[in-house]
Amino acid sequence: MDYNRLFYMNITYECNNRCIFCISHNTKNRTRHVENPLEIIKEVNNEYKFSERDLFIVNGGEPTTSPDFKNILDYLLETEINIVVYTNGRTLSKYLEYTKNSRIRWIIAFYGLNELHDKYTGRKASFLETLNSLQSIAVKNRSNVSVKFLIENKEQIEQFKELSEMLSDYNEIHLSLILNDNISNRLELGKYVSVLIKELLKTHIVKLSNLPLCSLDSTIKIDLENMTVKNISEYFFIDEKANVKRIDYDRNHKWLSQCDSCKLHNICCDNYRKYRALKIYKDEISLEEE
Numbered sequence: 643m644d645y646n647r648l649f650y651m652n653i654t655y656e657c658n659n660r661c662i663f664c665i666s667h668n669t670k671n672r673t674r675h676v677e678n679p680l681e682i683i684k685e686v687n688n689e690y691k692f693s694e695r696d697l698f699i700v701n702g703g704e705p706t707t708s709p710d711f712k713n714i715l716d717y718l719l720e721t722e723i724n725i726v727v728y729t730n731g732r733t734l735s736k737y738l739e740y741t742k743n744s745r746i747r748w749i750i751a752f753y754g755l756n757e758l759h760d761k762y763t764g765r766k767a768s769f770l771e772t773l774n775s776l777q778s779i780a781v782k783n784r785s786n787v788s789v790k791f792l793i794e795n796k797e798q799i800e801q802f803k804e805l806s807e808m809l810s811d812y813n814e815i816h817l818s819l820i821l822n823d824n825i826s827n828r829l830e831l832g833k834y835v836s837v838l839i840k841e842l843l844k845t846h847i848v849k850l851s852n853l854p855l856c857s858l859d860s861t862i863k864i865d866l867e868n869m870t871v872k873n874i875s876e877y878f879f880i881d882e883k884a885n886v887k888r889i890d891y892d893r894n895h896k897w898l899s900q901c902d903s904c905k906l907h908n909i910c911c912d913n914y915r916k917y918r919a920l921k922i923y924k925d926e927i928s929l930e931e932e
């Protein structure tokens with residue numbers, strides 16, 4: 643699906659995790675509550691008139707901790723907009739009725755298995771809670787979920803192989819580096835991630851983001867000629883005072899000097915601010931927003 647506009651909102655800054663790399667406000671700053679996020683969304687809809695060609699990203703903090711979470715989903719579903727929810731998934735089993743709806747995509751993140759995941763989230767047993775939530779989703783609804791592996795070092799990679807086998811009914815796995823400020827580390831790690839990509843491609847749809855494509859093993863072929871590019875024309879960030887700001891994520895990203903002349907630049911997914919992922923499935927490859 644090509645989208646005209648993407649609307650992004652942190653509906654709360656509260657979170658039940660304390661992730662060590664968190665780029666949101668909740669871990670390093672004082673917890674902030676967003677007053678009446680539903681009213682803000684209604685106001686924005688009145689002005690912008692959401693349509694089936696638009697995408698709304700519900701994020702936080704952890705969005706499921708917001709008392710307005712269900713009402714927000716219900717309201718957005720009354721409009722025609724498509725919805726993506728970024729969640730740590732710990733309490734997702736409370737929202738199973740929404741996982742049936744293919745207009746909502748759930749992006750659920752892992753950092754590894756058991757203690758390693760819990761070390762990153764700062765919360766004991768968070769791995770098991772997220773895994774149990776995923777297992778509670780009916781198999782027929784699992785195509786509405788993208789399991790995201792957040793990668794900071796090569797030690798996680800073996801664990802992710804094991805986790806992908808445990809989640810074999812989830813056909814889409816999204817790999818994203820969390821080294822946001824260090825391009826040389828991202829370039830180095832890309833080589834190790836290539837091994838995982840090749841393994842996952844045998845069984846899964848693979849999505850890649852925040853990963854410099856030039857770091858991938860040359861045996862991973864990106865067929866530029868037969869690629870489908872899906873772009874969003876406009877990105878809007880909605881803040882807690884109902885201001886809607888238009889964002890140019892590419893301009894705000896620190897590209898390398900060699901990126902200017904790189905033939906992959908237009909599809910490169912090395913930009914953690916942008917909700918863009920390269921999707922590879924068998925012989926099909928596409929650039930998608932989510």
Ligand code: SF4
Nearest residue numbers: 854856901904907910
């Ligand atoms: S645009 Fe090209 S050179 Fe720059 S990070 Fe992406 S693949 Fe590498």
